[in-house]
Amino acid sequence: MGNFDLLMHGFSIAITPTHLMLMVAGVLMGLVVGVLPGLGAPNGVSLLIPLTFALDPTSAIILLSSMYWGALFGGSTTSILFNIPGEPSSVATTFDGYPMARNGESTRALTLAFVSSGVGALMGIMVITLLAGWASQFALKFGAPEYFAVYFLAFAAFIGMGSASPAKTLVSLTTGLILASVGMDTVTGAIRLTYGFSDLLGGVSFLVVVIGLFGIGELLSTVQEGLRFRGVNSKIDLRDVLKTLAELPRYWATTLRSGLIGIWMGITPGGPTAASFMSYGVARQASRKGAAFGTGRPEGIVAPETADHSAGTCAMLPMLALGVPSSATAAVMMGGLMIWGLTPGPMLFATQPDFVWGLIASMYVSNLLGVILVLATVPMFAALLRIPFTIIGPMIVVICFVGAYTVGSATFDLWLVLAFGLVGYVFSKLDYPLAPLILAMVLGHKAENSFHQSMLLSDGSLGIFFANPLVTGIMMVALALLILPKTLGLALSLRRRKEIAP
Amino acid sequence: MTVKRYQAEIGTALVTGGLGVAAIIGAAELGTGWGDHGPQAGYFPFWVAIVLVGASLWNLGRAIVTHRQALRTPPDPLDDPEDPFLPRDHLGRVAMFLAAMTAFVIGTLMLGLYVAATLYIGWSAWRQGGFRPWIGLSLGAIFAVALYVIFEVTFQIPLLKGPLEPLLGIY
Numbered sequence: 001m002g003n004f005d006l007l008m009h010g011f012s013i014a015i016t017p018t019h020l021m022l023m024v025a026g027v028l029m030g031l032v033v034g035v036l037p038g039l040g041a042p043n044g045v046s047l048l049i050p051l052t053f054a055l056d057p058t059s060a061i062i063l064l065s066s067m068y069w070g071a072l073f074g075g076s077t078t079s080i081l082f083n084i085p086g087e088p089s090s091v092a093t094t095f096d097g098y099p100m101a102r103n104g105e106s107t108r109a110l111t112l113a114f115v116s117s118g119v120g121a122l123m124g125i126m127v128i129t130l131l132a133g134w135a136s137q138f139a140l141k142f143g144a145p146e147y148f149a150v151y152f153l154a155f156a157a158f159i160g161m162g163s164a165s166p167a168k169t170l171v172s173l174t175t176g177l178i179l180a181s182v183g184m185d186t187v188t189g190a191i192r193l194t195y196g197f198s199d200l201l202g203g204v205s206f207l208v209v210v211i212g213l214f215g216i217g218e219l220l221s222t223v224q225e226g227l228r229f230r231g232v233n234s235k236i237d238l239r240d241v242l243k244t245l246a247e248l249p250r251y252w253a254t255t256l257r258s259g260l261i262g263i264w265m266g267i268t269p270g271g272p273t274a275a276s277f278m279s280y281g282v283a284r285q286a287s288r289k290g291a292a293f294g295t296g297r298p299e300g301i302v303a304p305e306t307a308d309h310s311a312g313t314c315a316m317l318p319m320l321a322l323g324v325p326s327s328a329t330a331a332v333m334m335g336g337l338m339i340w341g342l343t344p345g346p347m348l349f350a351t352q353p354d355f356v357w358g359l360i361a362s363m364y365v366s367n368l369l370g371v372i373l374v375l376a377t378v379p380m381f382a383a384l385l386r387i388p389f390t391i392i393g394p395m396i397v398v399i400c401f402v403g404a405y406t407v408g409s410a411t412f413d414l415w416l417v418l419a420f421g422l423v424g425y426v427f428s429k430l431d432y433p434l435a436p437l438i439l440a441m442v443l444g445h446k447a448e449n450s451f452h453q454s455m456l457l458s459d460g461s462l463g464i465f466f467a468n469p470l471v472t473g474i475m476m477v478a479l480a481l482l483i484l485p486k487t488l489g490l491a492l493s494l495r496r497r498k499e500i501a502p
Numbered sequence: 503m504t505v506k507r508y509q510a511e512i513g514t515a516l517v518t519g520g521l522g523v524a525a526i527i528g529a530a531e532l533g534t535g536w537g538d539h540g541p542q543a544g545y546f547p548f549w550v551a552i553v554l555v556g557a558s559l560w561n562l563g564r565a566i567v568t569h570r571q572a573l574r575t576p577p578d579p580l581d582d583p584e585d586p587f588l589p590r591d592h593l594g595r596v597a598m599f600l601a602a603m604t605a606f607v608i609g610t611l612m613l614g615l616y617v618a619a620t621l622y623i624g625w626s627a628w629r630q631g632g633f634r635p636w637i638g639l640s641l642g643a644i645f646a647v648a649l650y651v652i653f654e655v656t657f658q659i660p661l662l663k664g665p666l667e668p669l670l671g672i673y
Binding site: 050051054165167168170171174175177178181185187188190192193195216219220223224226388390391393394395397398401402405406409411414415418421422425426427429430432448451452455456460 | 507510511514518521522524525528529532536539540541542543544546547550551553554557558560561564587588592595596599600602603604606607610611615619622623626627630631632633638641645649653657659660661662
């Protein structure tokens, strides 16, 4: 069967009353999570995972991914109306979205953001549809060394391509790997790094860590800033929506360029946040009237939003095909997949075609639903932010702790959430990236297992990672991603300094 | 006393380095070499922890170097490592929020989640939001009932209960 037939089969799975209802519920929950400070896409999905055990995996992933899209939409809503990015990836939307809304054009700003997000998402899903079959065919050739090389590639890309200092990314990454190795070792059966605490025997759940780092950590940052929401009018005028829709084709070049940036950053582990910033920067450079950016330029909304959503959707491809998520939320979803008993990776396409293609088809439907739903419900969700923080803040805290407790019904996890909340707060204040920590926690076991197996195959020689063209190629790309971006940047800045000071 | 940013950088680097050292010790007890069946259990964590210690040392060194530089040159107004990490008024707000949250966790362990959530939300609305105590408490109680309906009734996931719920006939 070709990709198209498989996709049609996927639609027959995705478009059932139950699944449509789950999509609506997921998008709405995602909107709530995206709008509220302290609840973002990664920990929204973490909070929901314990509730999905009763569902079959296909329904569960449809619910979770719809929530992800909803959270992305919700994040841009607050960026535009309140100048508060609900998600890190919608920071770039505040630059032009909030000024435009303050000029009295909030409907125009919101419509631009939502529709270009929808277009970006569709571009991303089309790429997934086209590449999915090929990627999994390619991945079927993989053995243990190739898998380890791919994990190494993911880690290397985070270090080399992230915006943070490489040493800080490395700290975040290795901390995650160490946390992942706490508890029973699946290969040797040894109990590791528990230091005699029986609470640590079962290991540290990445869901609990996500809730602490992203939930409590972000709440603490919000508290520190002191909460004064200055919102602008959030009424949606249908006539303005239509007028903006007619205006959109004018930005086709920005849309296309941003979509491609997003797709690239989504497939390689750059992530949506980096994609939206990069796309905003490129749009500003490409624009002839560059100075007007930051005052409510429509391209300044279209560019980050398109890239944000195409990167968010494309992050699903490496997660499904290789088992390597390229964003924090995708990492959490992949952890969910493993909890449901599925093994992400190429075999998923062969053994669970209903799951994979149902998910891909649902992404088309739920993103379309998302654009419509979000336009219809924005005033309602914007009202959530008018509730005083002294009430909504403690409620979010309670939801975070309840969510952490439902993961394993362990009271020890409550203390872990508190501790990781502090870690998340300090880390994000000092520009330590959080996504690599989560990625490392989810991939830690798999990376170690594939390393272990490779070492068994080669009798302890690292040469196995350069034994055939495929694994050598992946390792070379990984090393290039690790070393090149930062050294190139350093060389460029040195050269520039020389030019300034002759 | 205000904590400066470079002090926070140094503190964080020391903590992450300490974690690395702890992991090295833990891994060393398991054996970090090669057994009959390939790498021993401590092999992977051991080398990861060495990288962690190295990266922490790098961050530590960098924080100290930028601190020294900042003392000699006029400060960069946008990115000054001598800036306070937490200004005094911010520190107060964050400390208050953390203290209330810690009290909520302790309360959950002693009184159960529902009672603790009601008290926590009620207290916060009263003391920090300026609402009347009974309004805050009823908001908290409504929220607790909503949690009960969602988790225990709909999804059948039991949450932590204390001594009070059995008196109401809820187990």
